[in-house]
Amino acid sequence: xxxxxxxxxxxxxxxxxxxxxxxxxxxxxxxxxxxxxxxxxxxxxxxxxxxxxxxxxxxxxxxxxxxxxxxxxxxxxxxxxxxxxxxxxxxxxxxxxxxxxxxxxxxxxxxxxxxxxxxxxxxxxxxxxxxxxxxxxxxxxxxxxxxxxxxxxxxxxxxxxxxxxxxxxxxxxxxxxxxxxxxxxxxxxxxxxxxxxxxxxxxxxxxxxxxxxxxxxxxxxxxxxxxxxxxxxxxxxxxxxxxxxxxxxxxxxxxxxxxxxxxxxxxxxxxxxxxxxxxxxxxxxxxxxxxxxxxxxxxxxxxxxxxxxxxx
Numbered sequence: 001x002x003x004x005x006x007x008x009x010x011x012x013x014x015x016x017x018x019x020x021x022x023x024x025x026x027x028x029x030x031x032x033x034x035x036x037x038x039x040x041x042x043x044x045x046x047x048x049x050x051x052x053x054x055x056x057x058x059x060x061x062x063x064x065x066x067x068x069x070x071x072x073x074x075x076x077x078x079x080x081x082x083x084x085x086x087x088x089x090x091x092x093x094x095x096x097x098x099x100x101x102x103x104x105x106x107x108x109x110x111x112x113x114x115x116x117x118x119x120x121x122x123x124x125x126x127x128x129x130x131x132x133x134x135x136x137x138x139x140x141x142x143x144x145x146x147x148x149x150x151x152x153x154x155x156x157x158x159x160x161x162x163x164x165x166x167x168x169x170x171x172x173x174x175x176x177x178x179x180x181x182x183x184x185x186x187x188x189x190x191x192x193x194x195x196x197x198x199x200x201x202x203x204x205x206x207x208x209x210x211x212x213x214x215x216x217x218x219x220x221x222x223x224x225x226x227x228x229x230x231x232x233x234x235x236x237x238x239x240x241x242x243x244x245x246x247x248x249x250x251x252x253x254x255x256x257x258x259x260x261x262x263x264x265x266x267x268x269x270x271x272x273x274x275x276x277x278x279x280x281x282x283x284x285x286x287x288x289x290x291x292x293x294x295x296x297x298x299x300x301x302x303x304x305x306x307x308x309x310x311x312x
Contacts, residue, residue: 009050011083016043017055018080021073024062092286094125099287102131103295104139104151106202108230112253112306113152116298124294135202144279150292152299154272164277165296168303170247171271172210174263175255177238182263189217189266196224198242200233210245213267234258247272249306274303 019029020040030040048055051072056063065073105114110132121128139151140158158164174192176182185191199208206226214220225242227233230250237244238258251262276295282288 010046013043013047013050014076014080016040017047017072018076020044020056020063021065021069021076024056024064026063090286092290094128094290096127097125097287098127098129100129100131101149101291102133102147104133104135104146104148105153106135106230107232108247108250109135109152111231112249113299113302116302117295120294120298137202140277143277144281149278149282149288150295151277152274152295153277154274155277158277161280162277163280163283164275165292166273166275167296167299168307169271169273170249170303170307171269172245172265173248173251174265175234175237175244175246175251175260176242176263177240178259178261180241180261182243183261187263187266189219192243192266193219193221195221195243196241197221198225198227198233198237198240198244199223200230200244200246201226201228208245209272213269217267234260249303252306274299 016029016033016035019032020026023029023032026037026040026044029035030037033040035043044056051068053068054066055069056065058064103114114132118130121130133146133148135151135153139146139148139153140155140162143151143162152167154170155164174187182191182195193214201208211221225233225236225240227236230246231254233244233246234250234254235258236242238260245265248262251260254260255262276292276299278288278292
């Protein structure tokens with residue numbers, strides 16, 4: 001491709017050429033293009049210079065294309081269609097779409113929050129494919145590099161290029177196995193700090209948000225077990241004396257299945273907000289706008305339902 005030659009050419013002449021091919025008349029072409037006949041004639045003169053060919057000859061029956069013009073006609077028509085599609089506003093039709101989307105979340109998000117999203121995707125956009133990838137701590141910095149459409153997480157102070165929308169709030173609770181001694185004893189801040197704990201690490205973090213809260217009180221806890229997955233941690237806790245601190249939405253979703261008891265987290269807490277986040281390069285993409293609105297609606301509903309009647 002010769003960019004220099006292309007940039008020096010007046011591409012506005014091409015629609016005039018197309019209309020002249022169709023109308024075979026300067027008069028009719030001027031009417032369709034809302035230009036004067038002299039303006040059409042000037043444009044035709046420039047087209048002849050551009051293609052180094054007369055392009056049309058005048059006859060009593062109108063303009064007759066030269067062999068060069070006839071050879072250009074098919075390619076010109078398709079090129080104008082391609083250019084029109086290139087500059088036309090992007091659209092997204094869910095019923096006929098076949099995009100592939102990638103969404104990052106934890107196993108908790110995948111098992112509790114996403115089923116309604118997937119069900120609605122299958123209903124409204126049956127040709128759309130979804131890939132779930134595991135959430136990692138450094139994902140915020142790599143959201144663009146990893147070509148991830150959306151991520152579901154609780155995040156504070158995201159990078160400047162990351163946009164987000166809150167979908168619901170949650171707070172921490174403690175879970176222990178059935179018949180754990182703490183169920184009868186109750187859980188104070190001191191007893192909480194002295195217990196052996198399990199920590200869900202996901203991206204490999206050595207500390208969790210709880211540890212920073214404890215440090216503000218001059219306390220620390222022993223992490224006896226680190227597990228990278230939420231649901232695996234619950235299964236282990238159900239058969240041990242460890243204490244696990246998790247979001248209420250997770251606890252209420254799996255407490256009965258794993259025969260776990262919920263205890264109040266023994267510190268004042270502000271709670272946290274789950275957000276749907278994305279990189280700014282997707283901001284105006286119609287398919288992405290549709291997807292994140294769908295995810296926002298379904299996650300908002302799910303989290304509201306999980307937190308109805310919150311009690312520990």
